[in-house]
Structure formats: C-alpha cells, structure tokens
Amino acid sequence: MKRGIILALFALCLSGYGQAQVAVRIADTASKQVISKNLYGQFAEHLGSCIYGGLWVGKDSPIPNTNGYRTDVLEALKKLKVPVMRWPGGCFADEYHWMDGIGDPNKRPKMVNNWWGGAVENNSFGTHEFLNLCEMLGCxxxxxxxxxxxxxxxLNKWVEYMTSAGDSPMANLRRQNGREKPWKVKFLGVGNESWGCGGNMRPEYYADLYRRYATYCRDYDGNRLYKIASGASDYDYNWTEVLMKQIGDRMNGISLHYYTVTGWSGSKGSATTFTPNDYYWTVNKCSEIEGVIQKHLAIMDKYDAQKKVGLLVDEWGTWWDTEPNGTPLYQQNTMRDAMVAALTLNIFNRYSDRVKMANIAQVVNVLQSMILTKDSKMVLTPTYHVFEMYNVHQDARYIPLTVEVGKVKTASGAEIPAVSASASKDAAGNINITMANIDLDKSQEVTIALPFAAKSASGRILTSKNITDYNSYDNAEVVKPTPFQKIKLGKGTVTFTLPAKSIVAVTLR
Known part of the structure; x- marks a missing residue:
C-alpha cells in the first residue's frame, strides 16, 4: 500500500515537472490603438565599426558594395523592414559639425572621435550618405x-540644406553637391543627453535652450519637422517634469534612454559567458523599463492629458563589456539578448498610445546590434531575428491581452512573470501574437481564449540549446527561427506548448 502511494505521488510529480500553465484571453479585437512601426527603429552612431566597416565601406572597397554601402548589410536591413534610423548620435552628435561631411569626399576634413576611442574619421559618410541610405531602405x-x-x-542651416526646395544659400549648396531635390526629414532631435555628454546641463537651462533652437528649425516647402527634446535617463523623473512644464507642446516628442546594464563603472560582464543568475538579473532589469515608462507617462499626462507629446525611447538595449580585441562597444549577441529584445518590444507595444518611437542601440557592430561584420564576413544576431519576427506588429492595431501566468523567482528575490506577450491585428485581419518564455527550465502550456473561431494558425520559434548560444562567423545559424507547428485549434481556443527559453510568433487567420 505504501509502495503504491509513493509511486502515485512520484508519477504526479513527474506529470507536472518542467511545465506550467498559461491562460491568455483576447476579449476584444476592435482596439483603435495603433502600434507605430517606429517602435521598431534603429540607431546608427559614429562609434566603433557601426558606420565605417559596418554600414559603409566606400565605393572602392574590395568588399561587395552598392555605391559604398555594404551590399550584404543593405539587403539584410531591407528584410528587417527598418521604419526609422537615428543618426549621427548619441554623444557623437553634439560634437558633429555637419558641413565637414558634405562635398567632395576627398576634400572633407578629418576629425577625431573624442567620445569613442579617439579614432580618426575621414567624414566620407555624411549627410548625403545617410539620407540616401534611408531612401534606399525606405525608412x-x-x-x-x-x-x-x-x-x-x-542647426538652422542644416535643416535648410536638407529640406529646402527654394532658391536659398543652403539649398543651392546642396545642389552644388549633387542633390537637386530636397530630402524629406521628419524627425529632428534637438540635442542628445543634454544632462550628460550633450552639455551637462540642468533641465531648466536645457528647456530654455530647446525653445530657442526649435524656433529656428523651420518647416520648408511641405516638409514638417517632428521636433524631439532631449529627455531623461532612466529614473530621472524631475527632468521630464521640468521639460513638460517649461516646454510643453512646443515639442512634438521627448526622448528617454534606458539601458540594460549592470553598472556604468568597471566591468559590465561578458556578453557570452554568464550564469543563470546573471541571466535572470538581466531579464529583471530589462523588465523594469515598464515601471520607468509608467512613471514618465504619469508626469506627461499631468501636463498633456490629450497626449499630444510622444515619448520616444530612442536609445535602449543591453550593454556588456567590449569583446577582446574588438572595436569600441563591439559585443556578441546571445539568446539572452534576444530575450531582452522580445520582452522590451512587448512592453513598447502595450504603451503604444503614447510611446511613438524606439531605437535600439545599435544597428551594426555596436552594443545590442542586428548585424555583426568582420572584413567581408557578416552574421545576423539573435536580436535581428526577434525584430524580423516581430515586424508583423508594425502599424497594426494593438490588441489588449489578459495573461495569467506564474512567476520566476530570481536570486535577488525579485519575481518576474514567466511569459511576456503582446498581440495585434494587421491590415489583412490576421491576429499576430508574440510570446517569450523567460524560464530556463520549464515549458509553458498555453491556452488562448478567442472571441472568434480561428480558421488556421501558423508560427515560428526562436530558441537554442543554451541561453549563452550565439551566431559566429564560423557558425552563423546556431540561433535562427524555425517553423512552430504544434498549434492546436479548438472552438474559440488555441493551445500550444511554449518551450523553455523560447520566443514564438503565432499568426491566426
């Protein structure tokens, strides 16, 4: 008898081992909230090998290129459907003088990049090269x-140079440099991190400075600028308070920077060698951005109840130690980084009524990049694949979800929901659901209750054997999306198993 009880208890334990239950409910698909495609934006700064060697190699390079742009990188970014790209910085922006980067490339003055390693740049990538790249990418x-x-x-003359179609000095200078028609430039950041590398300013001083600069950044010939104030870092709620009070709707948007980083001094930890506790710390730090966004939005709502001013998280992502023998801020990219991307994008989707843009740092070879290059070699990172899987949400209607799920307890005692999810309805009427299971050990049995009967379902999954896995030049497909086929349709329900440490995108038709 005792032996039978013991066996029964053992079997009961085994039946629940490594699995947990997740209940998801879609109550309404008629939401009017739109997930702006610009939440999936990129950031290209002049540091490390992001620009030179990453995006740009020059027309005479032996590396295959299209008018100086790396052909492999260009094609990869097209597949990503990049909606917006931020340039030239970052800290670099507040030392960049745009007239050094126009005209004959052979006659452009060199400059020392003081912020990132003291590298000497020849300014061969400037205004024309960046804006032409955006045209080629359609962003x-x-x-x-x-x-x-x-x-x-x-700054006034730069705006005129880029956007004026008139018979004006800067428009004519642009024509002399080979561009007859002006470009369309919508987004203009008035400074960057003005509380730090952009001038170590007080918010009161910057607010007055913004009002002055923004006054002279004019709209030319049908081009309408969306002017963005240099906003807060992480938890600096006073900065947002002062700018909302003193600038108000003179700005179209205000920025916010948030990095998943262990600290700003000393070692930030290895990008590829870390423990499960390190991983869960990272996931917890990443998830804290939701509370940070909520507090900044509460301040914004106090001064702008109609939500005219957008919040733009125009720098975010993981920040680890530079790889040995790597250029400044060059880091590898593992499944851990992919998980940070998935969790963060799910959060941005939920707050898309006010969060109107986000720009991950950065597009190539720097921090949490989409792409890594070395000489003629290129590799797509796990983060690239998340962005590609998630681009179904771009400009789709946000669908609120109710998610009932257990929590994962970290070594520090913090508890994090084991599953993150978001959903949207695209122009064709398809429902797209993205989910991430942060648990390293347990799979999740997911049941989604629908207000309709789905006719078909398809999906893809991103996972790997180890959370430390990454794609290298010698083995470029260790982490890549594969078909996710075990999706069961019921009457008003969808069920599937979400494996441990996995990211899934499901489309219901």
Missing part, C-alpha cells in the same frame, strides 16, 4: 542635432 531619417557644441545658426 524615415531621424537627425540628431548638435546643441552641445553647435550653434542655432548651424
């Missing part, structure tokens, strides 16, 4: 203007 350019070391006149 909006986001220009970050120099307020820290620049002048009002300099």
């Amino acid at each position: 909006e350019p986001y220009i970050s203007g120099n307020v820290g070391s620049g002048t009002v006149e300099e």
